[in-house]
Amino acid sequence: MVNAFPIAQLGEPVLRQPATLIEDSQAPWVQSLIDRLLVTLHQSNGVGIAAPQVAQSHRLFVVASRPNPRYPNAPLMNPTAMLNPRLISHTEDTVRDWEGCLSIPGIRGLVPRYSAIEVEYQTREGELHQQILEGFVARIFQHELDHLNGVVFLDRLESVQDIITDQVYLQRLQTPTPQAQKSIGS
Numbered sequence: 001m002v003n004a005f006p007i008a009q010l011g012e013p014v015l016r017q018p019a020t021l022i023e024d025s026q027a028p029w030v031q032s033l034i035d036r037l038l039v040t041l042h043q044s045n046g047v048g049i050a051a052p053q054v055a056q057s058h059r060l061f062v063v064a065s066r067p068n069p070r071y072p073n074a075p076l077m078n079p080t081a082m083l084n085p086r087l088i089s090h091t092e093d094t095v096r097d098w099e100g101c102l103s104i105p106g107i108r109g110l111v112p113r114y115s116a117i118e119v120e121y122q123t124r125e126g127e128l129h130q131q132i133l134e135g136f137v138a139r140i141f142q143h144e145l146d147h148l149n150g151v152v153f154l155d156r157l158e159s160v161q162d163i164i165t166d167q168v169y170l171q172r173l174q175t176p177t178p179q180a181q182k183s184i185g186s
C-alpha cells in the first residue's frame with residue numbers, strides 16, 4: 001500500500017530550493033516517489049504536484065488535467081509523471097488566469113503564463129518526450145516547473161491586488177465576472 005505524503009506549506013525552505021536532476025529514472029526510489037506523488041495528488045484533488053511539494057527536492061512532477069467548471073474544455077488526461085522537464089520554447093503572448101496551489105491553501109492569484117509552450121521531459125519509463133502544450137495543461141506545466149526552481153505562483157503576480165480568497169473565488173464561479181467569462185471561453 002502506498003501512502004500519501006504530507007504537503008509542504010509556504011514557508012518551508014524546501015519550496016524555495018532548486019531541485020536536483022534525476023539521473024536514473026528507473027531507480028526504485030524514483031518509481032516509488034512517482035507512485036506516492038500520484039496517490040498524494042489524487043487525495044488532494046489537485047491537477048498537478050511537484051516533488052518539492054512533498055519535501056523531495058528532485059526534478060519531477062505529475063500533471064493531471066481534467067475538465068472542471070472553470071476549464072470545461074480542459075483535456076482529460078491520465079496523470080502523467082514528467083522527469084527532468086524543460087521548457088524548450090514558448091509563445092510571446094501570455095494569458096492571465098486564476099491559480100491555486102496545494103502548498104498555499106486558501107488563496108488564488110491571477111497569474112500570467114505563456115499560452116502555448118514546447119516542452120521536453122522523460123517519462124517514468126525513461127523515454128525522452130517532446131510535445132506542445134496549450135491552455136490549461138501549459139499553465140499546469142509552467143506552475144509545476146516553477147516549483148522545481150523554488151518559485152511559487154505568488155512570485156509571478158503583477159500586483160498583490162491579484163490575490164483573492166478561495167471563498168471569493170468560488171463565489172465568482174457562481175456569478176461569473178466578465179473576466180471569468182472570458183477565460184472560460186478561451
Ligand code: ZN
Binds near residue numbers: 100101103143
Ligand atoms: Zn503549486
